[in-house]
Amino acid sequence: MWLEIFLWFIVSSYALFTLLLWRIWKSMPLQRADANEILPADRIWVSVIIPVRNEAENIGKLLKDLENQTLSYPLFEVWVVDDASTDATTAEVTSFAKHSALNLHLLPLENNAVSSPKKRAIQAAIKVAKGQLVVTTDGDCRVGENWLVEIVTFYQKTGARCISGPVTFTEEDNLTDYLQTVEFASLIGSGACAMDIGQPNMCNGANFAYEKKVFEEVGGFEGVDQIASGDDELLMHKIHAAYPGTVKFLKAQGAVVQTLPHKKWEEFRNQRQRWASKWRYYRTFSPKVLAVYIFICNSALILGGLTMLFGYLSGYVFSAVFLLKILPEWLFVGSVLRFLRKARAIYYLPLVQILYPFYVLYFGLAGQKAVYEWKGRQLK
Numbered sequence: 001m002w003l004e005i006f007l008w009f010i011v012s013s014y015a016l017f018t019l020l021l022w023r024i025w026k027s028m029p030l031q032r033a034d035a036n037e038i039l040p041a042d043r044i045w046v047s048v049i050i051p052v053r054n055e056a057e058n059i060g061k062l063l064k065d066l067e068n069q070t071l072s073y074p075l076f077e078v079w080v081v082d083d084a085s086t087d088a089t090t091a092e093v094t095s096f097a098k099h100s101a102l103n104l105h106l107l108p109l110e111n112n113a114v115s116s117p118k119k120r121a122i123q124a125a126i127k128v129a130k131g132q133l134v135v136t137t138d139g140d141c142r143v144g145e146n147w148l149v150e151i152v153t154f155y156q157k158t159g160a161r162c163i164s165g166p167v168t169f170t171e172e173d174n175l176t177d178y179l180q181t182v183e184f185a186s187l188i189g190s191g192a193c194a195m196d197i198g199q200p201n202m203c204n205g206a207n208f209a210y211e212k213k214v215f216e217e218v219g220g221f222e223g224v225d226q227i228a229s230g231d232d233e234l235l236m237h238k239i240h241a242a243y244p245g246t247v248k249f250l251k252a253q254g255a256v257v258q259t260l261p262h263k264k265w266e267e268f269r270n271q272r273q274r275w276a277s278k279w280r281y282y283r284t285f286s287p288k289v290l291a292v293y294i295f296i297c298n299s300a301l302i303l304g305g306l307t308m309l310f311g312y313l314s315g316y317v318f319s320a321v322f323l324l325k326i327l328p329e330w331l332f333v334g335s336v337l338r339f340l341r342k343a344r345a346i347y348y349l350p351l352v353q354i355l356y357p358f359y360v361l362y363f364g365l366a367g368q369k370a371v372y373e374w375k376g377r378q379l380k
Helices: 002-027 059-067 089-098 117-128 147-158 175-196 212-217 233-242 265-281 285-309 315-339 343-366
Strands: 046-052 076-083 104-109 133-136 162-164 167-169 208-211 247-249 257-259 372-374 377-379
Touching: 002 175, 002 285, 002 315, 046 059, 046 117, 046 147, 059 076, 059 089, 076 089, 076 117, 089 104, 104 117, 117 212, 133 147, 133 212, 147 162, 162 175, 162 233, 167 175, 175 247, 175 315, 175 343, 208 212, 208 233, 212 233, 233 247, 285 315, 285 343, 315 343
Parallel strands: 046 076, 046 133, 076 104, 162 247, 167 257
Antiparallel strands: 133 208, 162 208, 372 377
Protein backbone atom coordinates (compact mmCIF):
# COMPACT_ATOMS: atom_id res chain seq x y z
CA MET A 1 0.00 0.00 0.00
CA TRP A 2 2.78 2.43 0.90
CA LEU A 3 4.41 1.88 -2.50
CA GLU A 4 1.18 2.62 -4.33
CA ILE A 5 0.67 5.82 -2.35
CA PHE A 6 4.28 6.84 -3.00
CA LEU A 7 3.90 6.26 -6.75
CA TRP A 8 0.65 8.18 -6.99
CA PHE A 9 2.10 11.09 -5.03
CA ILE A 10 5.37 11.31 -6.98
CA VAL A 11 3.87 10.85 -10.45
CA SER A 12 0.92 13.17 -9.73
CA SER A 13 3.31 15.92 -8.67
CA TYR A 14 5.40 15.27 -11.78
CA ALA A 15 2.30 15.46 -13.99
CA LEU A 16 1.34 18.81 -12.46
CA PHE A 17 4.91 20.03 -12.89
CA THR A 18 4.92 19.04 -16.57
CA LEU A 19 1.56 20.69 -17.18
CA LEU A 20 2.95 23.85 -15.62
CA LEU A 21 5.90 23.72 -18.02
CA TRP A 22 3.48 23.30 -20.92
CA ARG A 23 1.47 26.35 -19.85
CA ILE A 24 4.60 28.45 -19.40
CA TRP A 25 5.94 27.40 -22.80
CA LYS A 26 2.65 28.17 -24.54
CA SER A 27 2.49 31.59 -22.87
CA MET A 28 5.96 32.61 -24.06
CA PRO A 29 5.60 34.93 -27.08
CA LEU A 30 7.13 33.85 -30.36
CA GLN A 31 9.79 36.35 -31.44
CA ARG A 32 10.45 37.40 -35.01
CA ALA A 33 13.05 40.00 -35.89
CA ASP A 34 13.88 42.16 -38.87
CA ALA A 35 17.32 43.45 -39.80
CA ASN A 36 15.80 46.93 -40.22
CA GLU A 37 14.92 46.98 -36.50
CA ILE A 38 18.56 47.01 -35.41
CA LEU A 39 19.71 50.37 -34.12
CA PRO A 40 22.65 51.94 -35.97
CA ALA A 41 26.08 51.24 -34.50
CA ASP A 42 29.51 52.64 -35.22
CA ARG A 43 31.28 49.56 -33.88
CA ILE A 44 31.05 45.78 -33.88
CA TRP A 45 27.99 44.53 -32.06
CA VAL A 46 28.73 40.82 -31.94
CA SER A 47 31.73 38.53 -31.60
CA VAL A 48 30.85 35.00 -32.68
CA ILE A 49 33.18 32.54 -30.97
CA ILE A 50 33.50 28.99 -32.27
CA PRO A 51 35.75 26.65 -30.24
CA VAL A 52 36.77 23.74 -32.48
CA ARG A 53 38.86 20.62 -32.44
CA ASN A 54 38.96 18.32 -35.47
CA GLU A 55 35.98 19.86 -37.29
CA ALA A 56 37.42 19.93 -40.82
CA GLU A 57 34.34 18.17 -42.22
CA ASN A 58 31.89 20.65 -40.71
CA ILE A 59 33.45 24.07 -40.13
CA GLY A 60 33.17 25.22 -43.76
CA LYS A 61 29.38 24.77 -43.72
CA LEU A 62 29.01 26.86 -40.57
CA LEU A 63 31.26 29.61 -41.95
CA LYS A 64 29.15 29.69 -45.12
CA ASP A 65 26.04 30.13 -42.94
CA LEU A 66 27.72 33.03 -41.16
CA GLU A 67 28.72 34.56 -44.49
CA ASN A 68 25.02 34.55 -45.44
CA GLN A 69 23.79 36.34 -42.31
CA THR A 70 21.32 39.20 -42.80
CA LEU A 71 23.20 41.11 -40.10
CA SER A 72 25.63 43.29 -42.01
CA TYR A 73 29.34 42.46 -41.83
CA PRO A 74 30.45 45.66 -40.04
CA LEU A 75 28.32 44.62 -37.07
CA PHE A 76 29.90 41.26 -36.32
CA GLU A 77 33.16 39.37 -36.34
CA VAL A 78 33.90 35.63 -36.18
CA TRP A 79 36.61 33.96 -34.10
CA VAL A 80 37.40 30.31 -34.79
CA VAL A 81 39.49 29.03 -31.90
CA ASP A 82 41.35 25.91 -33.00
CA ASP A 83 42.23 23.71 -30.04
CA ALA A 84 45.23 21.85 -31.49
CA SER A 85 43.29 20.01 -34.18
CA THR A 86 45.00 17.01 -35.72
CA ASP A 87 43.01 17.19 -38.95
CA ALA A 88 42.67 19.90 -41.63
CA THR A 89 40.52 22.28 -39.57
CA THR A 90 43.09 25.09 -39.67
CA ALA A 91 43.57 24.71 -43.42
CA GLU A 92 39.80 24.79 -44.01
CA VAL A 93 39.38 28.04 -42.05
CA THR A 94 42.41 29.67 -43.67
CA SER A 95 41.22 28.75 -47.15
CA PHE A 96 37.72 30.06 -46.47
CA ALA A 97 39.06 33.37 -45.15
CA LYS A 98 41.00 34.00 -48.37
CA HIS A 99 37.84 34.05 -50.48
CA SER A 100 35.34 35.61 -48.08
CA ALA A 101 34.44 39.13 -47.02
CA LEU A 102 33.49 37.77 -43.61
CA ASN A 103 35.35 39.42 -40.72
CA LEU A 104 36.93 36.08 -39.85
CA HIS A 105 39.83 35.38 -37.49
CA LEU A 106 41.63 32.14 -36.67
CA LEU A 107 43.05 31.77 -33.18
CA PRO A 108 45.20 28.63 -32.79
CA LEU A 109 45.89 27.22 -29.33
CA GLU A 110 48.70 24.99 -28.14
CA ASN A 111 47.94 21.41 -27.15
CA ASN A 112 48.05 21.96 -23.39
CA ALA A 113 46.54 19.57 -20.86
CA VAL A 114 43.65 21.42 -19.22
CA SER A 115 40.53 20.24 -17.42
CA SER A 116 38.19 22.22 -19.67
CA PRO A 117 39.65 22.97 -23.11
CA LYS A 118 36.42 24.57 -24.34
CA LYS A 119 36.43 27.13 -21.54
CA ARG A 120 40.09 27.88 -22.27
CA ALA A 121 39.26 28.44 -25.95
CA ILE A 122 36.35 30.79 -25.23
CA GLN A 123 38.35 32.72 -22.65
CA ALA A 124 41.21 33.20 -25.13
CA ALA A 125 38.86 34.55 -27.81
CA ILE A 126 37.05 36.92 -25.45
CA LYS A 127 40.37 38.57 -24.59
CA VAL A 128 40.76 39.73 -28.20
CA ALA A 129 37.09 40.02 -29.21
CA LYS A 130 35.78 43.51 -30.03
CA GLY A 131 32.02 42.90 -29.79
CA GLN A 132 29.94 43.97 -26.82
CA LEU A 133 27.90 40.79 -27.20
CA VAL A 134 29.62 37.39 -27.25
CA VAL A 135 27.78 34.64 -29.13
CA THR A 136 29.03 31.06 -28.95
CA THR A 137 28.27 28.04 -31.11
CA ASP A 138 30.02 24.80 -32.07
CA GLY A 139 31.94 23.80 -35.16
CA ASP A 140 29.45 21.12 -36.20
CA CYS A 141 26.42 23.44 -36.08
CA ARG A 142 24.31 25.07 -38.76
CA VAL A 143 22.57 28.43 -38.36
CA GLY A 144 19.87 30.22 -40.34
CA GLU A 145 20.45 33.50 -42.12
CA ASN A 146 18.57 35.52 -39.48
CA TRP A 147 20.32 33.92 -36.49
CA LEU A 148 22.37 36.97 -35.46
CA VAL A 149 19.61 39.45 -36.31
CA GLU A 150 17.27 37.57 -33.98
CA ILE A 151 19.81 37.64 -31.16
CA VAL A 152 20.74 41.31 -31.54
CA THR A 153 17.16 42.60 -31.80
CA PHE A 154 16.10 40.49 -28.81
CA TYR A 155 19.07 41.85 -26.88
CA GLN A 156 18.09 45.43 -27.71
CA LYS A 157 14.42 44.92 -26.88
CA THR A 158 14.84 43.08 -23.58
CA GLY A 159 18.11 44.36 -22.14
CA ALA A 160 19.07 40.76 -21.40
CA ARG A 161 22.58 40.22 -20.05
CA CYS A 162 22.54 36.57 -21.09
CA ILE A 163 20.54 34.92 -23.88
CA SER A 164 19.93 31.22 -24.45
CA GLY A 165 18.72 30.16 -27.88
CA PRO A 166 16.95 27.02 -29.16
CA VAL A 167 18.99 24.06 -30.38
CA THR A 168 17.89 20.93 -32.22
CA PHE A 169 19.44 18.31 -34.48
CA THR A 170 19.87 18.29 -38.23
CA GLU A 171 17.72 16.06 -40.44
CA GLU A 172 17.16 12.65 -38.83
CA ASP A 173 18.25 9.50 -40.69
CA ASN A 174 17.32 6.71 -38.29
CA LEU A 175 15.61 5.75 -35.05
CA THR A 176 18.40 6.89 -32.73
CA ASP A 177 18.46 10.31 -34.41
CA TYR A 178 14.74 10.75 -33.68
CA LEU A 179 15.15 9.57 -30.11
CA GLN A 180 17.90 12.15 -29.56
CA THR A 181 15.73 14.87 -31.13
CA VAL A 182 12.84 14.14 -28.76
CA GLU A 183 15.04 13.93 -25.66
CA PHE A 184 16.89 17.12 -26.58
CA ALA A 185 13.63 19.01 -27.17
CA SER A 186 12.52 18.24 -23.61
CA LEU A 187 15.77 19.72 -22.26
CA ILE A 188 15.53 22.85 -24.41
CA GLY A 189 11.89 23.40 -23.45
CA SER A 190 12.49 22.84 -19.74
CA GLY A 191 15.41 25.24 -19.74
CA ALA A 192 13.37 27.88 -21.57
CA CYS A 193 10.51 27.67 -19.06
CA ALA A 194 12.89 27.96 -16.12
CA MET A 195 14.36 31.15 -17.59
CA ASP A 196 10.90 32.56 -18.23
CA ILE A 197 10.04 32.35 -14.50
CA GLY A 198 13.42 33.75 -13.46
CA GLN A 199 14.98 30.49 -12.28
CA PRO A 200 17.44 29.50 -15.06
CA ASN A 201 18.91 26.03 -14.80
CA MET A 202 19.77 24.69 -18.28
CA CYS A 203 21.08 26.14 -21.53
CA ASN A 204 23.26 25.03 -24.42
CA GLY A 205 26.58 26.51 -25.55
CA ALA A 206 25.71 25.81 -29.19
CA ASN A 207 23.40 28.85 -29.07
CA PHE A 208 24.42 31.10 -26.22
CA ALA A 209 25.09 34.84 -25.87
CA TYR A 210 26.16 37.22 -23.12
CA GLU A 211 27.62 40.67 -22.71
CA LYS A 212 31.40 40.73 -22.75
CA LYS A 213 31.54 43.20 -19.87
CA VAL A 214 29.29 40.96 -17.77
CA PHE A 215 31.53 37.97 -18.48
CA GLU A 216 34.45 40.01 -17.17
CA GLU A 217 32.51 41.36 -14.19
CA VAL A 218 31.59 37.86 -12.94
CA GLY A 219 35.17 36.68 -13.38
CA GLY A 220 34.55 34.61 -16.49
CA PHE A 221 35.00 30.92 -15.75
CA GLU A 222 36.93 31.55 -12.56
CA GLY A 223 35.82 29.05 -9.93
CA VAL A 224 34.44 26.58 -12.49
CA ASP A 225 37.39 26.37 -14.86
CA GLN A 226 38.49 23.04 -13.39
CA ILE A 227 35.21 21.38 -14.43
CA ALA A 228 35.19 19.57 -17.78
CA SER A 229 31.75 20.85 -18.81
CA GLY A 230 29.70 23.91 -17.93
CA ASP A 231 31.00 26.63 -20.26
CA ASP A 232 27.32 27.46 -20.70
CA GLU A 233 25.22 26.52 -17.65
CA LEU A 234 27.74 27.28 -14.91
CA LEU A 235 28.50 30.66 -16.49
CA MET A 236 24.77 31.35 -16.83
CA HIS A 237 24.32 30.68 -13.11
CA LYS A 238 27.08 33.16 -12.29
CA ILE A 239 25.45 35.82 -14.46
CA HIS A 240 22.04 35.12 -12.92
CA ALA A 241 23.49 35.48 -9.43
CA ALA A 242 25.02 38.85 -10.33
CA TYR A 243 22.10 40.10 -12.45
CA PRO A 244 18.86 38.32 -11.44
CA GLY A 245 16.11 38.44 -14.04
CA THR A 246 18.42 39.22 -16.96
CA VAL A 247 18.86 35.67 -18.28
CA LYS A 248 16.36 35.23 -21.13
CA PHE A 249 15.35 32.55 -23.62
CA LEU A 250 14.99 33.57 -27.25
CA LYS A 251 11.90 31.76 -28.54
CA ALA A 252 12.34 32.46 -32.22
CA GLN A 253 12.32 29.94 -35.05
CA GLY A 254 14.80 32.08 -36.94
CA ALA A 255 17.24 31.65 -34.05
CA VAL A 256 17.21 27.85 -34.00
CA VAL A 257 20.66 26.29 -34.26
CA GLN A 258 21.03 22.78 -35.64
CA THR A 259 23.74 20.40 -34.55
CA LEU A 260 24.68 16.86 -35.54
CA PRO A 261 23.18 13.93 -33.62
CA HIS A 262 25.63 11.42 -32.23
CA LYS A 263 26.10 8.36 -34.41
CA LYS A 264 28.12 6.36 -31.87
CA TRP A 265 27.03 5.26 -28.42
CA GLU A 266 30.40 6.16 -26.88
CA GLU A 267 30.16 9.77 -28.08
CA PHE A 268 26.60 10.10 -26.81
CA ARG A 269 27.46 8.50 -23.46
CA ASN A 270 30.50 10.71 -22.89
CA GLN A 271 28.54 13.88 -23.65
CA ARG A 272 25.62 12.99 -21.40
CA GLN A 273 27.97 11.97 -18.58
CA ARG A 274 29.63 15.38 -18.76
CA TRP A 275 26.24 17.06 -18.69
CA ALA A 276 24.99 14.95 -15.78
CA SER A 277 28.12 15.68 -13.77
CA LYS A 278 27.48 19.45 -13.71
CA TRP A 279 24.61 19.44 -11.22
CA ARG A 280 27.03 18.94 -8.29
CA TYR A 281 28.67 22.26 -9.10
CA TYR A 282 25.52 24.36 -9.32
CA ARG A 283 25.85 27.30 -6.93
CA THR A 284 22.12 27.88 -6.61
CA PHE A 285 19.82 25.55 -4.72
CA SER A 286 16.84 25.22 -7.09
CA PRO A 287 18.65 23.52 -10.03
CA LYS A 288 20.07 20.91 -7.65
CA VAL A 289 16.63 20.22 -6.19
CA LEU A 290 15.14 19.94 -9.67
CA ALA A 291 17.85 17.49 -10.81
CA VAL A 292 17.24 15.26 -7.78
CA TYR A 293 13.45 15.53 -8.21
CA ILE A 294 13.57 14.42 -11.88
CA PHE A 295 15.86 11.54 -10.90
CA ILE A 296 13.45 10.40 -8.16
CA CYS A 297 10.36 10.66 -10.38
CA ASN A 298 11.86 8.54 -13.15
CA SER A 299 13.41 6.06 -10.73
CA ALA A 300 10.00 5.65 -9.05
CA LEU A 301 8.48 4.56 -12.36
CA ILE A 302 11.16 1.89 -12.77
CA LEU A 303 10.51 0.75 -9.21
CA GLY A 304 6.79 0.56 -9.97
CA GLY A 305 7.41 -1.55 -13.06
CA LEU A 306 9.64 -3.98 -11.17
CA THR A 307 7.14 -4.39 -8.32
CA MET A 308 4.39 -5.03 -10.86
CA LEU A 309 6.45 -7.79 -12.48
CA PHE A 310 6.95 -9.43 -9.08
CA GLY A 311 3.27 -9.19 -8.26
CA TYR A 312 3.42 -6.51 -5.57
CA LEU A 313 1.60 -3.88 -7.64
CA SER A 314 -1.50 -4.15 -9.78
CA GLY A 315 -0.97 -3.87 -13.51
CA TYR A 316 -3.97 -1.52 -13.68
CA VAL A 317 -2.42 0.78 -11.10
CA PHE A 318 0.93 0.84 -12.88
CA SER A 319 -0.73 1.51 -16.25
CA ALA A 320 -2.71 4.40 -14.77
CA VAL A 321 0.41 5.85 -13.15
CA PHE A 322 2.34 5.49 -16.40
CA LEU A 323 -0.36 7.29 -18.38
CA LEU A 324 -0.50 10.03 -15.76
CA LYS A 325 3.20 10.64 -16.37
CA ILE A 326 3.34 10.45 -20.16
CA LEU A 327 0.24 12.40 -21.23
CA PRO A 328 1.44 15.77 -19.85
CA GLU A 329 4.86 15.01 -21.34
CA TRP A 330 3.18 14.48 -24.71
CA LEU A 331 1.59 17.91 -24.51
CA PHE A 332 4.74 19.71 -23.42
CA VAL A 333 7.44 18.01 -25.51
CA GLY A 334 5.11 17.85 -28.51
CA SER A 335 4.62 21.63 -28.42
CA VAL A 336 8.39 22.18 -28.23
CA LEU A 337 8.99 19.82 -31.17
CA ARG A 338 6.43 21.68 -33.28
CA PHE A 339 8.20 24.97 -32.51
CA LEU A 340 11.49 23.39 -33.59
CA ARG A 341 9.79 22.20 -36.80
CA LYS A 342 10.33 18.61 -35.79
CA ALA A 343 6.69 17.48 -35.82
CA ARG A 344 7.59 14.11 -37.32
CA ALA A 345 9.61 13.31 -34.20
CA ILE A 346 6.40 13.42 -32.12
CA TYR A 347 5.61 9.89 -33.35
CA TYR A 348 8.70 8.67 -31.49
CA LEU A 349 7.60 10.17 -28.17
CA PRO A 350 6.06 6.95 -26.78
CA LEU A 351 9.31 5.03 -27.23
CA VAL A 352 11.32 7.82 -25.63
CA GLN A 353 8.91 7.92 -22.71
CA ILE A 354 9.42 4.20 -22.11
CA LEU A 355 13.21 4.46 -22.31
CA TYR A 356 13.64 7.78 -20.53
CA PRO A 357 13.36 6.57 -16.91
CA PHE A 358 16.20 4.11 -17.56
CA TYR A 359 18.16 6.87 -19.30
CA VAL A 360 17.79 9.21 -16.31
CA LEU A 361 18.73 6.48 -13.83
CA TYR A 362 21.78 5.42 -15.83
CA PHE A 363 23.22 8.87 -16.47
CA GLY A 364 22.27 10.14 -13.03
CA LEU A 365 24.61 7.49 -11.62
CA ALA A 366 27.19 7.44 -14.44
CA GLY A 367 27.54 11.23 -14.22
CA GLN A 368 29.31 10.80 -10.90
CA LYS A 369 32.27 9.30 -12.76
CA ALA A 370 35.29 11.58 -12.56
CA VAL A 371 36.86 10.95 -16.00
CA TYR A 372 35.31 11.61 -19.42
CA GLU A 373 36.56 11.50 -22.99
CA TRP A 374 36.16 14.35 -25.49
CA LYS A 375 37.76 14.62 -28.93
CA GLY A 376 40.36 11.98 -28.07
CA ARG A 377 41.19 13.52 -24.69
CA GLN A 378 40.45 12.37 -21.19
CA LEU A 379 38.94 15.12 -19.06
CA LYS A 380 38.26 15.28 -15.34
